[in-house]
Amino acid sequence: MYVHIGKDVVINSENIIAILDIDSLKKKKNLNEVLQNLKISDNIIDVSDNNKKSLIITKKKNQNIAYITNISSNTIGKRASK
16 A cells, blocks of 8 residues: 655555654654664655654665655554555
């Protein structure tokens, strides 16, 4: 199933590794650390319109890609589980 994550972007729910809340990561000061550890700092697609709420990490063809969206992690999780 495909999940709409903002603007005209949809991703395959089977490729989703994690859905993270950006505010929680910022409070723990882990956002940059997470991006560095996953080595995805070059593979980030921002569809948030400067209202960052969720970080969605996907894996496709042995490559990690992250999406930053303005949709809450709870909403993305519900959409992905349908």
